Amino acid sequence: MHRIHALVTLVFASLRGRLFATVVSILAIAMALAVVALTGIVSFAIAKQAFESGRKYPFIIAAEGSSETQIILSTIFHIDKPRGKIPFETYEALKSDPRVTAAFPLAVADSVGVFPIIGTNGDFVKDFGVGFRGDIALSDPHDAVLGATVARQLLLDIGSQFTGTHGMGGSADEAHEHANWLYTVRGILEPTGGPEDSAVYVSYRAVWEIHKAGHHHHREKEAHESPHDHADHDGHAVKPADDHGHEAGHDKESADHDRYHLSEGMLTAVLARTANPAQIFDLQQEYSRPGLTAVNTANAVRSFQKYFNTAGLVAAFFAGLMLLIAAILILAITLMALDMRRRELALLRILGVGRGTIALLIMLETLIVTVAGILFGVLAGHAVPALFAETISRLVQGARSSRQRARGRHGPRERRREYPQPSR
Amino acid sequence: MQIILSNLERTFLDPSGNRRRVITALSADIAAGALVAVTGPSGAGKTTLFNLVSGLLLPDSGTITADTTELTALSERERDRWRAKEVGYIFQTFNLLSHLTVLDNVLVPHLLTGSGDPAVLRQRAEEMLDSFGIGAERHKYPPQLSGGQRQRVAVARALLTAPRLIIADEPTANLDDVSARIVMEAILALRGRSTILIATYDTRFGDLSPDLTIPLGREVRHA
Numbered sequence: 001m002h003r004i005h006a007l008v009t010l011v012f013a014s015l016r017g018r019l020f021a022t023v024v025s026i027l028a029i030a031m032a033l034a035v036v037a038l039t040g041i042v043s044f045a046i047a048k049q050a051f052e053s054g055r056k057y058p059f060i061i062a063a064e065g066s067s068e069t070q071i072i073l074s075t076i077f078h079i080d081k082p083r084g085k086i087p088f089e090t091y092e093a094l095k096s097d098p099r100v101t102a103a104f105p106l107a108v109a110d111s112v113g114v115f116p117i118i119g120t121n122g123d124f125v126k127d128f129g130v131g132f133r134g135d136i137a138l139s140d141p142h143d144a145v146l147g148a149t150v151a152r153q154l155l156l157d158i159g160s161q162f163t164g165t166h167g168m169g170g171s172a173d174e175a176h177e178h179a180n181w182l183y184t185v186r187g188i189l190e191p192t193g194g195p196e197d198s199a200v201y202v203s204y205r206a207v208w209e210i211h212k213a214g215h216h217h218h219r220e221k222e223a224h225e226s227p228h229d230h231a232d233h234d235g236h237a238v239k240p241a242d243d244h245g246h247e248a249g250h251d252k253e254s255a256d257h258d259r260y261h262l263s264e265g266m267l268t269a270v271l272a273r274t275a276n277p278a279q280i281f282d283l284q285q286e287y288s289r290p291g292l293t294a295v296n297t298a299n300a301v302r303s304f305q306k307y308f309n310t311a312g313l314v315a316a317f318f319a320g321l322m323l324l325i326a327a328i329l330i331l332a333i334t335l336m337a338l339d340m341r342r343r344e345l346a347l348l349r350i351l352g353v354g355r356g357t358i359a360l361l362i363m364l365e366t367l368i369v370t371v372a373g374i375l376f377g378v379l380a381g382h383a384v385p386a387l388f389a390e391t392i393s394r395l396v397q398g399a400r401s402s403r404q405r406a407r408g409r410h411g412p413r414e415r416r417r418e419y420p421q422p423s424r
Numbered sequence: 425m426q427i428i429l430s431n432l433e434r435t436f437l438d439p440s441g442n443r444r445r446v447i448t449a450l451s452a453d454i455a456a457g458a459l460v461a462v463t464g465p466s467g468a469g470k471t472t473l474f475n476l477v478s479g480l481l482l483p484d485s486g487t488i489t490a491d492t493t494e495l496t497a498l499s500e501r502e503r504d505r506w507r508a509k510e511v512g513y514i515f516q517t518f519n520l521l522s523h524l525t526v527l528d529n530v531l532v533p534h535l536l537t538g539s540g541d542p543a544v545l546r547q548r549a550e551e552m553l554d555s556f557g558i559g560a561e562r563h564k565y566p567p568q569l570s571g572g573q574r575q576r577v578a579v580a581r582a583l584l585t586a587p588r589l590i591i592a593d594e595p596t597a598n599l600d601d602v603s604a605r606i607v608m609e610a611i612l613a614l615r616g617r618s619t620i621l622i623a624t625y626d627t628r629f630g631d632l633s634p635d636l637t638i639p640l641g642r643e644v645r646h647a
Contacts, residue, residue, distance in 0.1 A: 002542040006535030009528060010521075017523030347519045350480060351533040351581075352508025354501055 007357070011364045014341075021333045022369060029373025030380060032326035036319040037381020039312075054298035056127075057104075057271040059280050061090055064291050068300040071293060075106055075269045078116050078195045082108050082268035086292055091270045099279045102127065103272040107204040109211065110164035110178065115150045117164050117200045119207035124271075125187075128196055134158040134187035141206040144183040148191035149198045160185045164200075164210070181210045208264040326373075334366060425491055425510065425588040425619045427454040427477065432486035434472055446472045447483070452638055456491075456588075457616045461632060462623040464640030470623045473640065474591045477621060478511045479503035490589070508537035512582035512618075514611070516594040520566040520574055520581075526553065527562040530581045539585050552580040556606055572603025579607050583614065590614060592622040604628060 015022045062071045063084025073080035094103040104127065107119030122137035125145050136145045146156060156162060161182045183202060191197055274280055280296050287294035338345075345358055434447040446469040454460055462470050475481040477488060479495050480503075488495040490510070495503060507513075520529045530549040535542055553559045556576040558569070566574055575595070582590065592611055596604040608629050611620060622632070 002535050003538050006532045010524070010532055010536070013521070013523040013528070343519070344521060347521070348533065348536075349504075350478070350507075350513050350519075352504050352506075352511070352537045352539075353533060354504040354537075356501075357536060 007361065007364065011361060011368065014361075015365055015368065018337055021337055025330050025333050025369045026373045026376060028326040028329045029370060030376035032319075032322035033374055033377025034380035034384065035322050037378050038384055039315040039319045041381060051301065054301040057273065058277065058297050059100075059272040059274065059283055060269055060295040060297055061086060061094070061272070061287050062269040062293050062295070064293050066293050068293070068295045068303075071269065071295050072297060072300055074108070075271060076195065076297075078108075078118070078199050081116075082106075085266040085268060086270070088265045088267055090287070090292065091267055094270055094272050094283075097283075099274050099276070099283065101273050101275050103270055105204050105267050106269040106271065107207040107267045109207055109268070110166055112150070112162055112164055112200050113154060115147070115154075115198050115200055117144075117202055117207075119202055119204035119267075121203060125189075125201050128189070128192070130192050130196060131190035132187050133190075134185075136187035136189075136201075138186075138201065138203045141203045141209055142182060142184050143186040143203065145187040145189065145201040146185055147189050147197040147199045147201075150200055151185070151188045156185050158185050158188060178210050181206070204267065208266075212264050330366070330369070334362070338362070426456045427589070427619060428452075428487075428489045429454070429477070430487045430489070432473075432476060432483045432488070434469070434476060434481065434483050436472075447476070447640075450486070450638075450640075452636065454619060454621075454636060456619060458619055458635040459612070459615050459632060460619070460621045461634035461637045462621055462640065463637060468640035470640060471593060473638070474513075474593055474621065474623075477589070478513060478591055479507050505537070508534075509539055509585075510588050512585070512587035512590045514575075514579055514582045514590070514592040514595045514607075516597050520577055522566045525563050525565060526558065526569070526577050529566065529577055530584055533581065534584055545584060549580065549584055552584065553577070556580055556610070557602075570600075570603075571598060572600045575599055575603055575607055579610050583610060586614070586618065588618050590618050590620045590622075592620065592624070594623055594625065596624060596626045596628070601628065 057076065060071055060075055062075065062082065063086050066074075066083035070080050070083060074082050088105070091103060091105045094100050097103075102123075104124035105120055106124075108116055109119070110117040120138070122139065125132075125136045125138065132145070134145075135143075137143075138145065144162075146154075151157065154162070161184050163182060164178045166178060183200075183206070189196055272283075274283065277298075280298075284294045284296050348358055348361075349355070429450055429452045432447050432450040433445070435443045435445050438444045450473070452460075462473060464470055472481065476483055477495075479488075479498070482496060486496070490506075493506065495506065498506065521532075524532060527546075527549060530553065531542075531545060534540060534545055539545075550559065550562065553562050553576075556579070558573050558576050561569060561573060566577070569577070579595070590611060595607050595611065599607065604626065605628075608626070611622065612632075614620065622634075624632075
């Protein structure tokens, strides 16, 4: 007992005596591990979500002109915006299809701060299987259910009221507040670590009501300052059915804006499940028709899974490299320290301290440094995503609006990938 | 502790690769409690002899027997234990662990080797530091002390368990008078109880009148 105490005294005294080397070693391990942990956490989370989305919503229908990746990103991860509208009948047809076990409508047009407002129904929210406080039935068009992050960051609780902003995430040229439509928070979801945390769920009927009734009344922040915006809105409001003869650029911009004005009877996507996975292929064939894009989620996820795998490999390589560098650094520091400590260790030997005890001493020192490094590293690996969640989500928002501007220049069409039928 | 050196030989490889005899045919019978002066010019092998007698080194040939224990027949581990229990080693330079406090410097090596009851050792360490005039510095670190104070700490560490063999390798060289006196008196106070091997050129204390002188490089001369 006293020997252990003496050993520990000596170990800590020695670490303190070489404070700089100790701190550098701990930092080196911590940084390497933080990168490894971060890589692991992020790629695991993405892979898990992608995999689960394929299982949970194996079939998605959205508007024509969207790539499958865009559709999955916007409907499941809420990080890309919807590219167009589809008729509500698509949802009704799927819902009444005997092969379909569950179908959920999505109408996404507005946001609260950086968080998208997902117009859907209570069944969809219940389908998450996530714990919640309050009521998540979305029975009234003014009801809203918040993801955990939304509630925390916007300081909203059950009973709080808020308004939505038109468009996605504060691109100023499009945003205007739906000031006359108050949502009341009815339910708050427990944190999931998934996209649900950062979304607001309301009834799709609310989205229709707002864009039908509210459009002429809501405060348009910049509409009257910018003649361009004004013209745009006018173009939308009185848009005739045969509005195809316009100059192409204007038409595109107009369509871009129009996309968010979900009139009654329009959705942005439908998510569905079938009893038998093979039926997805039939459904995909049936619904691949003008105006619609039908996505077999599992297939699409598999295709970008490949990308994640490659990215994961690259990340793992760099993580491994970091660990190697940390290991070399620690070895170098330990050896340097040993050289400097030759006298000290020789002294201990003369005083009758055995080689085994001295080896134990050095191992203990290394162990303490390593464990401290691992501890800090894992903590940092977990803390970084938590600390910078807001920054990351802001970056995602920035990417959204810049991609949107880029799309305005280059045109929205992206080739949809065709997947071969499975050979099962 | 009676120590019998029998026909010791020890050679070293010098940097140019030649084998150099440092200890040649050394035999001596050191009675228990004797004061032994080890003399000889620098490089004559005094430190080598001390390292042999303390079991740090093994001779190329010959035997060392301490009481009934044949040191040269023991394993390294056994010699380590024997040294920790029986030998107090005082060096010319003040070999302290600079990141341990004065008190820990005196105590920790003994606690590490498990030689004695910790409470008793601690009490004795404090008493020794007091009697050496450095009790007030017990919580300071070696770099905060003067050379003389540091050597007093080293002597306290060596003598803490009243070892039966004391090896002192020029213990008072470079020390101020006060420190040198304290150190030398502490060592000589154990004469008769502990066997003391000392190498010193210090003339400040007159003739030590050793019981035995081992002049290295020459024959052993009994008093």
